[in-house]
Every structure is written in C-alpha cells, then in structure tokens.
Amino acid sequence: MSLELTAPTPEAPDVAEDGVWLADIETGETYAPFDEIRYTGADGNLLEVRYADPPTFEDFRGQGRGVWRYHAALPFDEGVSLPEGATPLHRAPRLRETVGVRSLRIKHEGMNPTGSFKDRGMTVGVRVAQKLGVGRLACASTGNTSAALAAYGARGGMQTLVLLPAGKVAAGKVAQAALHDARILEVDGNFDNCLDIVQDLAQRGEVYLLNSLNPFRLEGQKTIGLEILEEFREDNGRFPDRIVLPVGNAGNTSALYKAFRELVQSGALDPAEVPKLTGVQAAGSAPMVEAIEHGWPDTERWNEVETIATAIRIGNPVNAPKALPGIRGTGGTAVAVEDDAITEAQRDLAKEGIGVEPASAASVAGLKKLREKGVVGSEEDVVCLTTGHLLKDPDAAYEAGNKPEPVPNDPGAVLEHIGAQ
Ligand SMILES: Cc1ncc(COP(=O)(O)O)c(C=O)c1O
C-alpha cells in the first residue's frame, strides 16, 4: 500500500505539472492534475495530490500566517482567501489537570472565517475550480462544508449548490449557506444519501464536487497539522505525542497524516516524532471506530446514524481508505463517545473560555475516555482539535448551558433573586 509513513518520495511522472500530479492510492496510477475533472481513479479508488518536492519546515519560514504560509506544501502559491488558518492553540490548564496529561492544547479551528476548519480546504478547492474553469460548485453537507463552500464560492464569484439532510443541520450553518447565496436543497435522507446524489451530479458534469472526496480539499486541511507542529515545537521544544480529533467523513485524519508523511519524505520530521492520530466518533455514528477495533481494511456503511453532534452524523466515511492507515501508521487509535460525554466536554471547554459545537467537543470527550482507560498516558503531550465554533449550533449550546432566569424589572427584586443583600 502506498500510504506508508516512510514511503519514499515518488518520481514525478510525465503527467506532472510543475511537480504536482494526482495518484490513485491503491494502484499508483497517475493523472495530470488540471487537464480534466477527476475525483477518483479506477474502480472509484481515492486519489491524492503528490509532489516531486515535499516541503521542509525551512520552506515555511517568513511566509506570513495562515494556510498560504504553507504554499510550499500546496499546489498553488495563493488561493481564494478570506483569509483562513492561523487559529489559536489554546492552553486549558484546568482541563489538563482534570484529564491528567503532561500538557494539553486545544487547536480551535472554530476561529476560521466561517467558523470551521472547512475554510482551509475551500481556499484551495475553489482555487482549483477556477483553474479548471467550472461553473457551479456543490457539496453534500452536515452544515460546515456548506457554509464554507457558500462563502468561498461567493468570494470566487461562483454559483453554489448544497445538499443537506433535512432537519439535521444546525441553525447557524444553514443561515451561513443561505446568506452567502447558496442554493440549498434539503434531502429527505442522511448526509451519506446527500453525498451519493452530489457524486452522481458531479459524474454527470453538472457540478464541481467540493466535498473532501476531492483530493485538493485535503491539501488545504493539511495545514492544520503543519500549524500544530510548528507552534507546539516553538512553545515546547518538541512535537506533541498525540493529536485527538473528531472524525466524520475522515478528511482531516487523512489530511494530517498526509502532512506528516510529506515532512517525513523530505527528511524534516523523524517518523518517531509523528503524533499519534487518535480519532473520536459519536457512539451512534462510529463506523471508523468499528473498523479500527476489528482490524478491517475499510469501514462498513452504517445506514442508521444518530448523535447530538450532527456535524459527524456520518455512516459512510469516504476517506476511510486514507484515514485508517493514518491512525494505524502513527500508532494511534479510535474511540466512540456517548452524547452525554460530548455535552460534558463542551461544558469543560466552555469553562476554559473556549466555545465549540458538539462535534468538536467529541475530541475532548474521547481524550477523557482514553485517559481513564489508560490508553493515553499521564506523560503525554496532547493536542485536541476543536473543529467548529459554538455559534454554529446555538440550540445545542443553549441546551448545554445555564438557562436564563426571568426576573422583575426592579433592582430590589433582582438583588433578592441573586441572593445579595
Ligand atoms: C465540526 C466538525 N467536526 C468534525 C468533522 C469531521 O471531520 P472529517 O469529516 O474531516 O472527519 C466535521 C465534518 O465532517 C465537522 O463539521
């Protein structure tokens, strides 16, 4: 299999353009990156972007902040930008103490322009769409992808079409897609059904697909891993032992693994220094955890999925063939958490001043569970990825938080109500 951590840098094939090409991750078949629209290889195998010259940390020095700081690791020097990336790597001292690890940092991707990590993928993906000259951009979405597609599509002056599972997308995300002028189709089905439909539309040439099945999206998302490594080392003089992240369609897991593989290929990172990728899913939607626990080469589709963390309410993670080697190849693991634990973790983060949507809190819930089970050790340096902002899902935040208390319009009554003199 070609996705090994220590695989050597492949030689650029004739089809490469400026040292960039696409490769089928199963067969190794190569394709020109921008001559035609192509999402998959033979038999629907996943594609990935490959480079003749993988990056080193030196390449990033003095290149500004955000996703495009890492242009040496990307197919272009600039994209359709709002701009994105350069998100905070928060300390969470009380939570660290509760969890019991050497250090804990929270990489809060909710601080991107549309409030989720999807912006990192879209800045590259929409740039590719411009290069290919496509007209209409589309995605299936549990919400965040649609918000990012709508905003970046608008920025790029392109039409956008989003397919959402009816009644299962948080209010903030639908509002974003609506205001950024996306055409919104609500499908009587789940996210996986929406993705089936949008793939069909893409195969017919009706739309350009910008879900994470599109290999260029994942190039932008690699920069999460690059930022974590750079910033953690700057503060601590070493890389983190583990990165814990929520898993839905498994794009981020695949993207972070790819970022690390490329640094290993260039000699910038020792394989022993690569953080253990640790995926967390909601118990009601956990096909990746199932595959890891059973040692399966791929996931089996879950047709019924349910969780409060609607962003990761996904039963058929399309990137599993990239993400499973990522978890295994880095010595990581995967764990499922109940909805109650997700809400509790959302409150834990909120008490540190970090406001996240439920799916994001899954990473912290998963860390707590793995620490309790002794899978994560007390001497570990851990980074948890929080993927989306609290305001994405105001209903969930309201349910998890304190309820407003009605009081009379009278100072005395208010004083009495709060128990003051
Ligand atoms: C907020 C949030 N967290 C996590 C995920 C999961 O990310 P991935 O699909 O890359 O596994 C998603 C979307 O899938 C999301 O919107």
Ligand SMILES: N[C@@H](CCOP(=O)(O)O)C(=O)O
């Ligand atoms: N959580 C995602 C699901 C789709 O994931 P993608 O990364 O394949 O676009 C969303 O926000 O829609």
